[in-house]
Structure formats: structure tokens, C-alpha cells
Amino acid sequence: MEKVTRIESATVVMPQTDIDTDQIMPARFLTTTTKEGLGDAAFSDWRYDDDGKPIPDFPLNRPGAAGSKVLVAGNNFGCGSSREHAPWGIVDFGFRAVISTQIADIFRNNSLKNGLVPVIVPDDVHAWLLANPGAKVTVDVASKTLTLPDGRSVEFPLDGFSQHCLLEGVDQLGYLQSQDAAIDQFEKARSWQP
Amino acid sequence: MSGQTLFEKVWQDHIVVPESDANPAVLYIDLHLIHEVTTPQAFDVLRERGLPVRRPDLTLATMDHSTPTVPVPTLGDLDIVAEPAAAGQIRQMIDNCNEFGIALEGFESQHRGIVHVIGPELGATQPGKTMVCGDSHSSTHGAFGALAFGIGSTEVGHVLATQTLLQRRPKTMAINITGTLKPGVGAKDVVLALIGQIGVDGGVGHVMEYRGSVIRSLSMEQRMTICNMTIEGGARAGMIAPDDTTVQYLSGRPRVPQGADWDAAVARWLALPSDDDAHFDREVSLDVSKLAPQVTFGTNPGMVVPVTGHIPADTGDLSFRKALDYMGLEAGQAMIGTPVDVVFVGSCTNSRLSDLRETAAVLKGRKVSGQVRMLVVPGSQSIKQQAEAEGLDKIFTAAGAEWREAGCSMCLGMNGDVVPPGKLCVSTSNRNFEGRQGVGARTVLASPQTAAAAAIAGSIADPRELTNH
Numbered sequence: 253m254e255k256v257t258r259i260e261s262a263t264v265v266m267p268q269t270d271i272d273t274d275q276i277m278p279a280r281f282l283t284t285t286t287k288e289g290l291g292d293a294a295f296s297d298w299r300y301d302d303d304g305k306p307i308p309d310f311p312l313n314r315p316g317a318a319g320s321k322v323l324v325a326g327n328n329f330g331c332g333s334s335r336e337h338a339p340w341g342i343v344d345f346g347f348r349a350v351i352s353t354q355i356a357d358i359f360r361n362n363s364l365k366n367g368l369v370p371v372i373v374p375d376d377v378h379a380w381l382l383a384n385p386g387a388k389v390t391v392d393v394a395s396k397t398l399t400l401p402d403g404r405s406v407e408f409p410l411d412g413f414s415q416h417c418l419l420e421g422v423d424q425l426g427y428l429q430s431q432d433a434a435i436d437q438f439e440k441a442r443s444w445q446p
Numbered sequence: 447m448s449g450q451t452l453f454e455k456v457w458q459d460h461i462v463v464p465e466s467d468a469n470p471a472v473l474y475i476d477l478h479l480i481h482e483v484t485t486p487q488a489f490d491v492l493r494e495r496g497l498p499v500r501r502p503d504l505t506l507a508t509m510d511h512s513t514p515t516v517p518v519p520t521l522g523d524l525d526i527v528a529e530p531a532a533a534g535q536i537r538q539m540i541d542n543c544n545e546f547g548i549a550l551e552g553f554e555s556q557h558r559g560i561v562h563v564i565g566p567e568l569g570a571t572q573p574g575k576t577m578v579c580g581d582s583h584s585s586t587h588g589a590f591g592a593l594a595f596g597i598g599s600t601e602v603g604h605v606l607a608t609q610t611l612l613q614r615r616p617k618t619m620a621i622n623i624t625g626t627l628k629p630g631v632g633a634k635d636v637v638l639a640l641i642g643q644i645g646v647d648g649g650v651g652h653v654m655e656y657r658g659s660v661i662r663s664l665s666m667e668q669r670m671t672i673c674n675m676t677i678e679g680g681a682r683a684g685m686i687a688p689d690d691t692t693v694q695y696l697s698g699r700p701r702v703p704q705g706a707d708w709d710a711a712v713a714r715w716l717a718l719p720s721d722d723d724a725h726f727d728r729e730v731s732l733d734v735s736k737l738a739p740q741v742t743f744g745t746n747p748g749m750v751v752p753v754t755g756h757i758p759a760d761t762g763d764l765s766f767r768k769a770l771d772y773m774g775l776e777a778g779q780a781m782i783g784t785p786v787d788v789v790f791v792g793s794c795t796n797s798r799l800s801d802l803r804e805t806a807a808v809l810k811g812r813k814v815s816g817q818v819r820m821l822v823v824p825g826s827q828s829i830k831q832q833a834e835a836e837g838l839d840k841i842f843t844a845a846g847a848e849w850r851e852a853g854c855s856m857c858l859g860m861n862g863d864v865v866p867p868g869k870l871c872v873s874t875s876n877r878n879f880e881g882r883q884g885v886g887a888r889t890v891l892a893s894p895q896t897a898a899a900a901a902i903a904g905s906i907a908d909p910r911e912l913t914n915h
């Protein structure tokens with residue numbers, strides 16, 4: 253995994269609440285057996301018309317969206333299916349952080365494994381971000397802060413382990429493998445066997 | 447010190463390395479369910495790093511999501527009945543299981559089916575186990591008092607390689623279901639009403655435990671329907687304490703412990719319920735005495751009303767308007783009488799034998815409306831067999847419904863079973879998201895009885911009028 257330390261970018265705003273992973277990555281794209289190329293499919297049903305042409309005023313199709321690294325979404329982003337294809341698509345599009353007032357548990361877990369920073373902010377900051385698409389913001393993983401264009405900073409929750417993994421580009425599988433002796437011990441010592 | 451909840455007992459029993467400020471807990475996983483859609487990238491990681499699957503014996507594999515629901519007599523037929531990408535994914539699943547030594551419930555298996563249906567059916571799902579799957583409806587298995595939750599493909603790789611996961615301990619939430627259910631109202635209606643009450647994000651960060659007299663009175667199949675939809679309320683997992691109903695359901699199933707081990711297991715299981723003085727981080731109550739059959743009107747499972755009710759008035763909320771616009775429905779309109787094009791009975795929520803029996807009870811001696819296409823898809827091949835032994839298939843086909851092989855089918859439309867754009871489908875599945883059943887498809891979630899009633903009327907209808915309730 254790439255290291256993620258500091259993200260500076262103009263935002264793309266998708267204000268809908270409860271955006272589910274079926275919208276982020278519709279099921280027909282899940283027959284892929286790799287992770288690559290899902291950026292073009294992200295939000296497909298909202299992004300393209302019946303002929304497959306980009307809908308000009310959809311946020312991801314507006315000028316500037318292609319280079320953006322920060323997605324601002326309505327409350328409760330990423331609910332529904334556990335498909336990791338959703339964060340794969342968002343990361344492949346170019347985003348490195350997603351900001352909302354609440355992010356669904358499985359999506360959040362999946363994001364952290366793919367270098368996508370889940371940023372939870374208070375309602376007032378969220379309202380401001382929704383009202384100001386394209387605002388230049390900074391997400392700093394080391395200080396766990398989001399900084400707005402007027403210099404105001406808010407801290408967002410991120411546990412120490414996830415923060416370490418993002419900053420160092422650490423892969424969690426390596427950590428689990430290093431616990432091998434403890435896992436052996438657990439399997440031998442337990443009072444019943446599954 | 448207060449007592450422990452069911453969740454805490456199971457969690458505690460599986461800690462390999464305790465949680466600290468710096469590190470999440472390393473949690474042991476007793477059963478890993480895998481299917482063709484969320485595993486290819488995980489097996490690739492193992493291959494890249496030269497790692498074996500640590501416990502193939504604790505891995506239960508099947509094919510359900512992109513799998514055809516028409517017969518596939520030989521693997522060669524797959525390319526005729528499935529899209530090339532789906533066929534490729536299914537073949538890759540077969541190859542991966544062979545290469546890594548995992549037994550697969552494949553096309554030849556009587557137990558092939560939806561992963562959350564076959565786990566319980568085989569008796570592999572048991573109280574006190576930790577279970578995961580690259581699928582959010584893993585919450586289904588919590589009906590047995592297992593701690594079961596959905597994970598992503600990267601974590602599927604973690605479990606394949608190490609049989610463990612890194613986890614922070616979630617919070618707990620008690621859901622007290624009280625009152626008495628009226629005839630014609632069932633588990634699906636209860637869970638839809640609950641999600642309507644708490645919202646689709648009501649349980650984020652929590653493990654729910656469903657409690658109370660109503661839960662105790664439900665069969666295992668109904669308990670599974672409730673736990674299945676836990677994830678639609680945003681919770682990590684849903685659990686129900688094991689009791690005699692649980693033990694009776696599991697007794698004699700192929701993968702349960704035998705002999706003295708069975709007695710020991712039952713004793714262990716019956717000690718799992720939450721202690722009387724256990725503390726929950728949150729509590730929610732729902733009295734179901736006045737509950738009517740429920741249907742959704744919008745594009746998430748929290749947008750729900752009684753079938754006899756009306757869509758709420760327009761408050762100007764953007765998501766509400768967008769949802770109604772997508773559904774082609776109006777604020778304030780009655781649900782009854784809304785025209786229906788497709789009816790789907792199936793999915794890990796409602797595809798078990800009792801669901802098929804309820805559907806058949808409504809359809810028996812009646813005809814599916816001429817403008818409706820109705821699909822009935824059993825949750826597993828063994829359910830299909832049992833249903834046929836009872837003659838349920840004859841009732842379905844005589845009424846004009848299609849009777850299929852097991853799979854996820856129209857629940858997510860990956861295998862070619864899709865609802866056409868703009869068409870409205872009353873579905874016994876769990877998600878009414880935009881496009882879930884096909885591009886532009888409109889979904890109304892309901893119980894099997896309500897779905898069957900809609901099929902006959904050709905429009906949304908109150909099933910109680912057909913079942914003498």
C-alpha cells in the first residue's frame with residue numbers, strides 16, 4: 253500500500269445522504285477478478301446516460317473533478333454491500349479521502365486497507381463543505397486534521413493503528429502474520445474446537 | 447461488576463491478542479464462508495506471497511452471486527447460460543478452491559446455494575462461533591448466537607492466510623421486541639418496521655442483540671430473516687441468544703458435533719445468553735402488537751410504510767424527492783393498488799422452505815396476474831428438493847410463476863436475472879437501492895406473503911385479504 257500522509261485538493265461534492273455501495277459500484281461490474289480499472293465504473297448509473305455518455309452536470313464529470321483527491325458526501329456514506337470494489341473504484345478514480353458526518357462500518361474498514369482516508373466531521377463543517385464544492389482543503393493524517401480554506405482546522409477520529417498503517421504504507425496482513433505464534437497457541441489452548 | 451452480554455461472551459472467547467490503544471484485537475475466526483464474487487483478489491494476494499490457506503477445514507465455499515439459476519448440467523454448459531465474465535469468475539472459484547485445498551459446494555453438490563442459507567442448513571453455523579464472509583448479510587448467522595459479520599476482500603485474504611482479523615470492539619445495542627404479532631404479520635415486517643424506526647444508519651458501530659418475547663416465539667428461519675437485515679440498519683452484526691429452538695434446529699444436521707461432543711456443545715451454547723445484569727450501550731424498543739405487513743416505497747430499506755398506509759407527505763427533503771422520482775411514486779399516495787410488473791421470491795432473507803410454503807399458501811389455486819412476471823428462487827439446492835417433495839413447485843408453476851435453481855438471482859441481478867428499467871418489482875430480498883435489481887429497476891421490499899398477494903393482484907395488495915386474516 254502507498255503511504256498516505258497529507259492530501260491537498262479541491263473537493264468534489266455529492267450531497268445525497270445514504271449513498272450505498274450499489275451506487276458507488278453497481279453489481280454488474282463485480283464480475284471482475286482484478287482491482288484495476290474500476291474508476292471508470294464508479295457511480296456509473298448516475299454518471300452516464302443511457303447511451304453511455306457522461307452527464308455533464310454530474311459532480312464527477314464537471315471540470316476539475318478528474319484531478320480531485322477529496323470527495324465530500326452526504327451523511328452515512330458507503331452503506332449496504334461489503335463489496336471492496338466500491339473503495340477500489342473511488343481510489344482508482346483518484347480520490348484519497350472521503351468526508352462525511354458518518355461512514356458505514358464495512359466501507360470504512362475497506363477504505364483504510366486501500367489508502368482512502370475516512371474523514372468524519374461535525375455537522376457545521378459538513379454543511380459548509382456541501383455548500384462550497386471545489387473548496388481547497390487539506391487532510392493531514394499525522395495530525396488527524398482537516399483544514400478549510402479559511403485556515404480553520406478540525407480533528408477527525410482515526411485510531412492509532414490505522415493512522416500508523418496509512419502513514420507508513422503498512423499492510424495489515426504482514427502484522428497478522430507476525431502474530432503466528434500467538435495464533436498457534438490460541439488454537440492449541442482453546443477449550444473447544446470449531 | 448455487571449454481567450456479560452451474549453456478544454461479550456463470544457468476543458472474549460476469540461481474543462488471540464487483546465486490544466490496546468496502539469493495536470486492534472486479533473480475533474480468531476471459527477468459520478469463513480466464501481463465494482465467487484469477493485474472493486478472486488484475495489486468492490491472488492495469497493498466490494503473490496506464496497501463502498497457503500491456514501485452515502481449509504474452517505472454510506465453507508460455494509457459488510451463488512453470479513451463478514445461473516437455470517440448470518448447468520456440465521461445466522461446459524456454463525458458457526451457454528452465463529455471461530463470459532460471470533462464467534470466468536465461477537471457473538476461477540473452482541480453480542482457486544482446488545489449488546488451495548478447499549472443499550467447494552459446487553454445481554454437483556446438493557448443498558450448493560446462497561452462502562447464508564447453506565451455513566445454517568449444514569449445521570456449520572453454530573452458537574458461540576465467530577463467522578465472517580465477504581458479504582454484508584453475514585449478519586444472518588447471528589440468529590444462532592454466533593458473532594457473524596461482513597468483511598471486504600482484503601480481509602478475506604487475512605482470514606484465508608491467518609484465520610484471524612484485526613478488530614476494534616464494537617458497541618452493543620439491545621433491541622427489545624415486545625407485544626404479540628397479529629396473524630399475517632411476520633419476521634420480515636418486524637425487521638422492516640425496525641429499520642423504519644431507527645433509520646439505515648441507526649446501528650452504525652454497534653452489534654445488536656434482538657430480545658424479548660416476540661423473538662423467543664419465532665422459528666429459526668424467522669430469526670434468520672431478522673438478523674439478515676441487521677446490516678440494513680447499519681449495525682455490524684445482529685445476534686439472538688440460543689435456546690431450545692436453536693438446539694432443535696441444529697440437532698441431526700451434518701456438521702454439528704456428535705455424541706458426547708454434542709452434549710458438551712449444547713451445554714456451552716445454553717450458557718451463552720446475556721446475563722440478567724448485563725449492560726448494553728444503547729437500548730431500543732419496538733412494540734409489534736399493532737403492526738401491519740410492511741412495504742418500502744423509496745430507495746433504501748428505511749423508507750417503509752404499512753401496506754395499508756400512504757407514502758409520507760413531501761417535506762422538501764432532497765433524498766426523499768429523489769427516491770420518489772426514481773420510484774415513479776408520489777408523496778402522500780396509497781401503496782395499495784400501485785401497479786406491479788415483476789415479483790421476486792428469493793434471496794438470503796426469504797428463500798427458505800417456510801418462505802416458500804407461505805408463498806405457496808397464497809398462490810394455491812390462484813393465478814399470477816397476466817402482466818406480472820414472477821420468479822421463485824430457492825435458497826439452496828436442498829431446499830429446492832424439499833419444496834419439490836412437498837409439491838410446492840407444482841403450485842408455483844400452475845399459478846404461472848417460474849421455478850428456478852438456487853442462487854442470489856434477482857436480489858442483485860448479477861447472473862442475468864434482472865428487472866427491466868422502469869419496471870416495479872415487489873421483492874422478498876433486502877435492498878431496494880437504485881439499480882439493485884437491474885439498471886433503472888424499481889424495488890418494493892416485502893414479505894413472501896405480501897409479494898405473492900401482489901403477484902395475484904397485479905398491484906400492491908394486503909395479503910391478509912387472501913389468507914383469511
Ligand code: SF4
Nearest residue numbers: 583793794854857858
Ligand atoms: S441473496 Fe442477495 S443479499 Fe443475500 S447474499 Fe445473495 S446477493 Fe447478497
